[in-house]
Amino acid sequence: MSRNKGKSRDTADPAIGLEPNPFQGMRRKLLVALGVATLTPFLFVLVVGHAAYTNAVRTGSMETMRRIVEDHGRMIETYLRERRADLELLLDFEAHGELADTDVLTDRLQWLRRSCRAFVDLGYIDEQGRQVAYAGPHSLAGKDYSQAEWFQATLTKGVHISDVFLGYRNEPHFVVAVARKVGEQTAVLRATMDPHEFSGMVERIRMGSTGEAWILDAHGRYQTEPRSGAALLSQARVPEQALHPGRGIHVLEAAGEDGTDYLYCAAWINNGKWLLVARQEKNDAFAHLQEAASWIAAIFLLGGLIISVLAFTISGRLELALTRVFHEKEGLRDHLYRAARLAEIGEMTTGIAHEINNPLQVMKSDLSYMEMVMTDMVEKGTLQEGEDCAEVRTSMEQLRLQISRCAKITQSILQFGRQGDSVVQDVELRAYLPEVLGMVEEKAAVRGIALELETPPHPVFVRADPGQLQQVVLNLLNNALHAVEEHHPDGGGKVVVLCGPGEKGMVDIEVRDNGCGISPENMERIFAPFFTTKPVGKGTGLGLSVCHGIVGRMGGNMDVRSQPGRGTRFTVRLPRPQKG
Template structure:
């Protein structure tokens, strides 16, 4: 069978498909597992790396912002310690202090003022007209009176622009004075705007009321409940930085990194889209998937090529095996013919002897000249008819023998079991007579046809009949052959009342070259050939035997159907009388 035939055969197509699947599973499973484990470990490692990097970034900027606020507060504290409140009313006194601050630290200090305990700003220096401004009702002023140092939230105030105030107390002449400075909001906001990574990462500051203390890069409304939980978690767990992954208000998965500022009054939040933060991971995963796909395609291609190659070789081996099996069957058939030869020769010898005798009688009549009378002519006609009859008989015998002995024809066609059994019984009749074996047939009439090879079925029946006769050769006996329909099968039984088969040999009787006959009397292939033929037809062959009782072979062949059966079952039973 060549590769083209293998591709056309459903069996070899199925075999190729199964081999491809097996090779793919064996090859791809470790690849999938290893790739999955590596990607999972890489993903976990990259997550930890990103989280650690963002946590360190936010912590660093928290320290920078807290350091900035603390530095400005210390600047004002130092100024408060050196300023003489009694001289605050002198012209240019405050202007000089503000000028020194701006000269040392830049425009971050917008203005400077001194406020009495009653809320009146007694001295002011700055770009706004806030001299004699009253802050009695201002919330920041009330809180500044309650603590030595105070930093307010960002608010609009009297000037109408976002700003926040750093203030410190100074006691003089049994009275509290508040020295305060306004911090440039833009300078402070730029400090927070520096926290930028990727395309979507940005930072902002909120107070406990959920109000922005800096201008965020993107406009959105903060969820107060969520940010209150950030405040609570950081305080409760004592953590410097907390990292969470959740959906934002637009349903985009994002990373939130938060830290407390200004003694817990403010919350520094860094937000970045998850896809942006883990873009390197996604790119690496994409590359890995592409490599996996290319590798998988290479494995699939190799599996298909190797499977097709192997199936082609299997098909060739099967073809060679099929040819060898046909040769074995042919050899077995010739051996069976050899076993029948003595009986058939005797059967042919009888009519030949009659023909010779009749021919001699005709010759004698011709020599005596007795061919003119009517009686002589009738004698001639009788002798010729006898010769013709015996010739036909020889012809039938040789035709049956030649029909059986010709090369095996394994073509599948419709077969009539009854007719085949009768032909084989007729071939074995003379040997049965010599072996003192009575052959009894019990054939159910009108058995349905089966799909099989006529010559191969003949071989099976002849092997079983010859084996039975061999078993009863010395003692004679009865050989019964039956055929009937049962449960969608035709059941053929070949039973003898010979000595039976020992239990130790039952399990091996279908093995090739196994025989219990004397050396030179058998090849051990007969039953093996029977098994192979019945197996190929999708049938079943079983044997039951008991010593001193006899042996029965039973063959079950499915009746003709559209779907052939490929499996065969062989069972061996030892029956004790």
């Protein structure tokens, strides 16, 4: 259907009273609404899920670190107990005085080193603190340890593990010492432990790629060497909270001496004398959080993109559908307006036809009177027959013919437009159809369209209202003439009307043309109200819908077959009269 390209249906047209499209620009509003309605809960779920996951990962990482430190502390405690047990075993099974022999002591040191390389030397010390025998790399035989803190603690408790100190050798080390009664005297067996070997064992903690562990004494001095680098016995620079964790195992977050954020975990070992400290960079400990954050960002971007595309598509379709409904509503109002105008024109046409019919009757009467007067004058001899008289008679005959023709047209209009209830009766199509075709034969002739009627040799009756049947056939003929004229503007068009018996007690009336045909997509809506393929002002879209309803009320049906570019065939099926 053509449209005025100079005007948009989305804006008001004061000439026909169209309203502005209220759905114009709704796509943006729908897009925003759908975006907010979908992205908000989506983002909320992601944020809440990330927060829950973060909390779970943080808690899990801290619990894992606490468990690792706890297990590592047990391993160190076991290691120290084993070293103490080694010394107790030597004292318990050696005969009196054998360990006071340097050669025997050296042999026992070699035996101990085979099980633990951390043993540096052995010393056998009497009750007065004098080292009676010594086996090791230093010259410490005869040294007096009576005033050494570790010696006094060993005599008091029977066993002692010292902090790291310098001693006579002036290098960091710590000792494991045990005391036993040998006869009337108390003997002390002391073993010096290599702090570097011990540090290697402490360092074997596994916490990511940045995890490390070390041991501090009660004053915060390094007892083992941390991986990050610090000298033994140097003061540790760790958070105050880590140095005083209290009882149990404590995990905290704090910045290190280099400004890096760490997770610290501390636990007391060696009967509360040493503090085992482990730390790991937060980025390493919470690496899963960064990975999860990356995944969440990717999911949000991908989900947001999918939601945006869906929202854009759905909003576009909604706006298009609403705009289509609006245009259909406006078109319906336009069609109703035109249909009302046509109804008014029809009423006016009926009135005009009635008014014209009265002068025609007068003219017909006067023409008859003129013929009677002329005949009387000829008979009386006052008017001589001749060429002039013959021309007058010919003119009067032509006037009578034209008056009859005009009267026939007005009578057809009055019959077509008369109001009242439907009167169904027997209609003989062989006599009825020529009258209907006569109403459009002049139009067909002017347009160069051949109009043909094919009827069977015997009478064909149908049960129908003559006026309504005339409306149906005229509508089909006018549509056929329009289609043929459009497809054959230079002539060659043809419209054929046929009638004859059909199936199941019906009679078929066919209107065929070789016009432009109907496209397949329009075939589904051909009988829909207000559907038309004609330009604006050339059709209302009501004709076929009304005809379909009329035929249905008369007990018949209609169908259509068409091939685009070749022509169309409408078939009206009406019931035959019942035999009485």
